């Protein structure tokens with residue numbers, strides 16, 4: 353009887369497929385996996401994304417919001433930002449008008465022609481909504497200060513605490529020299545209106561289409577009727593002045609008080625403040641916006657009064673429609689072309705505080721359409737009551753202190769009553785959208 357073969361029970365005979373060595377477990381695993389190094393990169397990326405999301409979430413969840421919506425409630429930043437307001441169209445001259453308070457019947461006057469407006473034409477407008485970036489200047493997640501940036505001159509910032517936030521414009525930053533000469537606020541020696549001529553739009557003072565341009569204009573008077581109480585400011589503000597000393601023939605703008613219709617300097621009673629009781633200050637910064645269709649090419653001269661030095665702009669015009677703004681906006685191409693220049697001859701300029709704008713050369717250009725809008729800039733005067741708290745000499749803003757003011761100076765409570773400035777900590781955030 354043969355002995356059983358020395359094979360292990362159950363083992364496959366040599367040569368059969370099952371007898372080949374099986375692939376090791378390590379080899380099988382490697383075959384199904386992506387390379388080891390890219391996997392690490394992916395994990396690091398995921399962790400980074402999570403960290404960024406967590407920080408952003410923390411930032412967004414800070415106190416009552418990183419980006420916080422707010423509604424403007426007051427008039428101190430007009431016309432840049434409006435609280436609840438009202439609009440009307442003058443029935444006399446069709447000028448648009450917007451103001452901040454509900455008008456009392458019989459008290460609303462048109463800024464352009466002085467006509468009283470019936471309150472039935474007044475319609476309410478919603479207040480402006482803004483977004484405050486509360487982390488624009490300081491961001492300290494978990495108490496660790498990661499962002500600390502200084503507010504810049506011109507920024508619109510929210511100051512205060514809790515629900516009583518106020519929006520103001522930063523005029524002075526730490527180290528700036530603040531002074532008052534007469535009524536003029538100066539920062540580092542520069543008048544504030546010059547520093548902040550833009551981006552705020554000028555305020556219209558008077559708008560009129562000028563139809564009678566012929567030299568034989570019957571209203572061509574020299575100084576006559578300047579005290580005429582019966583004058584109509586809506587139609588008689590532009591009048592020709594006869595040439596003096598061989599100088600040009602000027603069309604001169606005469607300004608009048610809307611309240612008693614007497615000759616007056618231009619004051620800060622711009623449209624949105626017409627219902628307010630306050631002290632009115634003279635405005636030193638005047639401009640002209642002119643739209644005209646020229647028939648005969650030529651040169652226009654525009655004289656603007658200034659308390660420091662009146663100036664003349666020479667504007668060459670070809671035939672066709674033109675839009676001229678003097679002084680030109682600082683960022684415009686015209687700013688390089690329209691530079692003030694002397695006029696020929698020795699004739700005195702026809703401009704002063706009550707006649708701040710004059711145009712020469714219209715007769716030569718033969719325009720068949722002229723629309724003139726007298727403008728003024730925004731400015732920041734000190735109130736009489738504030739001046740007592742200001743030192744005679746310059747004051748330097750100390751570290752961490754900012755000088756802020758509202759664009760609508762007559763109705764704004766701001767650093768003019770506390771010239772040492774507000775501390776950085778009172779600035780809640782920056783207005784980033786409106």
Ligand SMILES: [Zn+2]
Nearest residue numbers: 442445462465
């Ligand atoms: Zn009017």
